[in-house]
Amino acid sequence: MKQAIVARVxxxxxxxxxxxxxxxxxxxxYEDTGERARREWKGGGQKKVVLKGDGESQLFELAxxxxxEGLPYAVVRDAGHxxxxxxxxxxxxxxxxxxxxxDKVTGDLSLL
Amino acid sequence: MKQAIVARVxxxxxxxxxxxxxxxxxxxxYEDTGERARREWKGGGQKKVVLKGDGESQLFELAxxxxxEGLPYAVVRDAGHxxxxxxxxxxxxxxxxxxxxxDKVTGDLSLL
Numbered sequence: 702m703k704q705a706i707v708a709r710v711x712x713x714x715x716x717x718x719x720x721x722x723x724x725x726x727x728x729x730x731y732e733d734t735g736e737r738a739r740r741e742w743k744g745g746g747q748k749k750v751v752l753k754g755d756g757e758s759q760l761f762e763l764a765x766x767x768x769x770e771g772l773p774y775a776v777v778r779d780a781g782h783x784x785x786x787x788x789x790x791x792x793x794x795x796x797x798x799x800x801x802x803x804d805k806v807t808g809d810l811s812l813l
Numbered sequence: 814m815k816q817a818i819v820a821r822v823x824x825x826x827x828x829x830x831x832x833x834x835x836x837x838x839x840x841x842x843y844e845d846t847g848e849r850a851r852r853e854w855k856g857g858g859q860k861k862v863v864l865k866g867d868g869e870s871q872l873f874e875l876a877x878x879x880x881x882e883g884l885p886y887a888v889v890r891d892a893g894h895x896x897x898x899x900x901x902x903x904x905x906x907x908x909x910x911x912x913x914x915x916d917k918v919t920g921d922l923s924l925l
Contacts, residue, residue, distance in 0.1 A: 708832065716828050717863035717925030720820065723832040724839040724861055731840060746892055749836055751829035780858055813829030 702742040704730065704796040705807040707754040707763060714791065718784055722777050723751055726794035729775035734797055738773075742797035752810040760793040766806045772798040814854040816842065816908040817919040819866040819875060826903065830896055834889050835863055838906035841887035846909055850885075854909035864922040872905040878918045884910040 767774035781787030879886040893899030
């Protein structure tokens with residue numbers, strides 16, 4: 702079981718900002734995850750990988766694939782108080798889910 | 814309501830690694846948070862700040878303060894599969910809790 706979080710690297714977020722958006726996406730997708738998958742993922746150490754994304758349209762396309770695969774997912778938009786314009790899409794979390802199913806969605810992306 | 818996550822910047826984590834540790838800490842502290850505080854925090858957009866930490870002993874001292882203030886918190890140790898030695902303390906999440914109480918714990922730290 703793992704969760705993949707895709708963070709946009711094309712919008713110049715600082716490290717702390719990016720980390721907060723990743724955490725936001727991670728928690729939101731987790732909240733949409735069934736109890737059994739949650740337990741299994743946490744029991745295995747809540748494995749997470751953070752991957753490079755390069756645009757809003759890419760994140761939405763990956764979210765569509767996650768949806769078709771039946772995985773929980775969450776797209777995060779920034780409130781825009783700092784650094785970014787309000788509503789900017791910053792991150793997508795996919796899973797937790799089985800590694801091979803998550804890889805169908807994000808397997809082509811590079812580690813951040 | 815906010816959650817503060819302190820990430821160590823003294824151990825050379827890459828951006829993706831750091832973000833994963835921050836997300837891990839955030840979720841773990843959230844899981845120890847009461848239902849009412851969870852709802853209030855999420856209703857306000859699950860505000861998070863990511864702060865600079867500079868050592869394991871600092872994170873444990875802040876965790877003690879959080880404990881005395883009655884806040885949920887979580888210290889994360891890395892499994893050590895990549896980049897770090899197994900068991901390395903990487904991040905501390907404090908809250909969600911009222912802004913002024915969280916600031917009693919982490920108010921002196923700088924934004925990452």
